Amino acid sequence: MKTDQYTAKDFSFRKTCPEIPNTTYLTHKIHSYPAKFIPHIPRWFLKEYGRPGNTILDPFCGSGTALVEANLLGINALGVDINPLAQMLLKAKTGLVDNHDKFSSQCLDIVEKTHEYPPNYVPDLPNLDTWFLPQARKELSQIFGYLLDNPHQFPDEVIDFMLVCASSVVRKVCNADPQISKPFISKRMRALLKENSVEQRALHLLKHNTRIFLDRKIKYMRTIDNLGKIWGYLPTSKMVMNSDARTLRNIRNQSIDSIITSPPYANAQEYFRSIKMELYWLSLLDGDYLKQLNKEIVGTESLPISECRDTPEFGIKELDTALEEIHLIDQKRAHIVLRYFQDMQASIEQCYRVLKPGAYFGLLVGDNVIRKIKINTHSFIQEIAEGTGFSTETVGYDRIVARRLTPKRNVSAGLIEIEWMLIFRKPGL
Numbered sequence: 001m002k003t004d005q006y007t008a009k010d011f012s013f014r015k016t017c018p019e020i021p022n023t024t025y026l027t028h029k030i031h032s033y034p035a036k037f038i039p040h041i042p043r044w045f046l047k048e049y050g051r052p053g054n055t056i057l058d059p060f061c062g063s064g065t066a067l068v069e070a071n072l073l074g075i076n077a078l079g080v081d082i083n084p085l086a087q088m089l090l091k092a093k094t095g096l097v098d099n100h101d102k103f104s105s106q107c108l109d110i111v112e113k114t115h116e117y118p119p120n121y122v123p124d125l126p127n128l129d130t131w132f133l134p135q136a137r138k139e140l141s142q143i144f145g146y147l148l149d150n151p152h153q154f155p156d157e158v159i160d161f162m163l164v165c166a167s168s169v170v171r172k173v174c175n176a177d178p179q180i181s182k183p184f185i186s187k188r189m190r191a192l193l194k195e196n197s198v199e200q201r202a203l204h205l206l207k208h209n210t211r212i213f214l215d216r217k218i219k220y221m222r223t224i225d226n227l228g229k230i231w232g233y234l235p236t237s238k239m240v241m242n243s244d245a246r247t248l249r250n251i252r253n254q255s256i257d258s259i260i261t262s263p264p265y266a267n268a269q270e271y272f273r274s275i276k277m278e279l280y281w282l283s284l285l286d287g288d289y290l291k292q293l294n295k296e297i298v299g300t301e302s303l304p305i306s307e308c309r310d311t312p313e314f315g316i317k318e319l320d321t322a323l324e325e326i327h328l329i330d331q332k333r334a335h336i337v338l339r340y341f342q343d344m345q346a347s348i349e350q351c352y353r354v355l356k357p358g359a360y361f362g363l364l365v366g367d368n369v370i371r372k373i374k375i376n377t378h379s380f381i382q383e384i385a386e387g388t389g390f391s392t393e394t395v396g397y398d399r400i401v402a403r404r405l406t407p408k409r410n411v412s413a414g415l416i417e418i419e420w421m422l423i424f425r426k427p428g429l
């Protein structure tokens, strides 16, 4: 059954979890990430549909918000994401260490060592000199050079955590405008550059961010340790390696207790472009890897125009009418939208495969306006899920309050005022 905003449930997630003090508590604010969940959403879902000791999955886990919340509820969590930064963030946010003091002092020791390190490391980033002034380039080179050249001088968890701290500094000393998610030297930044007012002190910021992130991580670890004493075990978060939401490779059939996720929006995000600088400094993008990632992302725009001539057809009447209308105006855009729904269908089928019978699947998604044509993404996703075998349990929405969590989109993508929460159930038991 299709639902509109008048008949759907108003979730107002922020009111549902009074125990969450703010959206950035504990490790949620280690490093920025585009289009993050507010932690209330996965927490509400997991309190409703999860149990301590369960294993849940987020197939588009991004910065790991759902996994952090799962662990705080005693639930084990698996994450899938094609973004290589996601794995580092997950370890930094949920990894536990026995000796907190030793961990902190090793991290701060690294901060000191970077000051003395020769600035020989040069990332593979095209037009490096345009994006960074000499002082920022030198200090970033000392930081990343030290961490990448000396992977064995400290335990892996220390180096990984420090790489995340280092990555959090990159955009702060970059000539690109921090208020625009895609790297871009705006008029405002050009004016700042003329006045020599663009922040350059990467080493100073590394120290500052490391202290703040350590404080958050230690509070998180203490919380989990204390809860673990009550539960009698420590829940884990793991990234499923070499996987993709469209295949869920390396996840067994019927092995997952519930899924909570927020996939990319149709044609509305530029995940890799927005964190390109960080990925290059971290040496996570070699050769054509960025191109490959841009092809694999759900919502990809990397489609050859020669494949966009035919009228796109998905098989849902209302969607096909919208696709035809977009195709008359913009052939490529229409095929980008078609591909988005094909990829989402593959992903939903995989979610069905890995869930246990009777399990719940929560999905947060926004509608779009593309070339002035409304795309009711949520109702098409609902139709796809029902076609896969799921039954719809609840359809609701939440107003987007913090716009910075959903960075500006390009004009053709339109704005998303509300996000839809769809809850499905796999039949059985």
Ligand SMILES: C[S@@+](CC[C@H](N)C(=O)[O-])C[C@H]1O[C@@H](n2cnc3c(N)ncnc32)[C@H](O)[C@@H]1O
Residues within 6 Å of the ligand: 033, 034, 035, 036, 037, 059, 060, 061, 062, 063, 064, 065, 066, 080, 081, 082, 083, 086, 243, 244, 245, 246, 261, 262, 263, 264, 265, 271, 296, 297, 298
């Ligand atoms: C809306 S974000 C998820 C944000 C996440 N809920 C959080 O709180 O950080 C969507 C994520 O989907 C990931 N993604 C896109 N295509 C994917 C694919 N084919 N397989 C797995 N992840 C993918 C992106 O890298 C991005 O991290």
